Amino acid sequence: MTDPQVVHDPRACDGALARAFGFLGKRWNGILLATLTHGPAGFSDLRRTVAGISDSVLADRLAELCRAGLVSRTVHPGPPVSVVYELTASGTALAPALQELTRWAQQNLPAERCAGQDG
Secondary structure, three states, X not given: OOOOOOXXXXXXXXXXXXXXXXXXXXXXXXXXXXXXXXXXXXHHHHHXXXXXXXXXXXXXXXXXXXXXXXEEEEEEOOOOOEEEEEEOHHHHHOHHHXXXXXXXXXXXXXXXXXXXXXX
C-alpha cells in the first residue's frame, strides 16, 4: 500500500528511464534496434550494415536483445540454413523514440569529423 503523503521529487532519476538508458546506451544495442526498424535482417546483413562491430559482439548483443524480448530470432531450415532477426512488438514500440533521438541528435549534436577533413 502506498502512502498518499509521499511526494516524488521531480528531479530524482526515474528508475525506468535509468534502466532504458542503461540498456539502450550499451554499445550497439540502440544501433541494432534502429537498424532492424528497416525490416528483418540476417547476421551477415547486420554485420555489413553496422560498421565496426565484431562477430562475437554482434552475436552477444543479438542474444541480449532476444532475451529482453525486443528482437526475435528465426531459424529457416536449409539448405542453406539461415537465421533472421526482427523486431518484436516491444522492439517496434521503440521505433518512434529512436527516430526522435535521431532527429534530436541531427539538430543538436555536431557530427564527428574524420581526421584530416577540412572545413
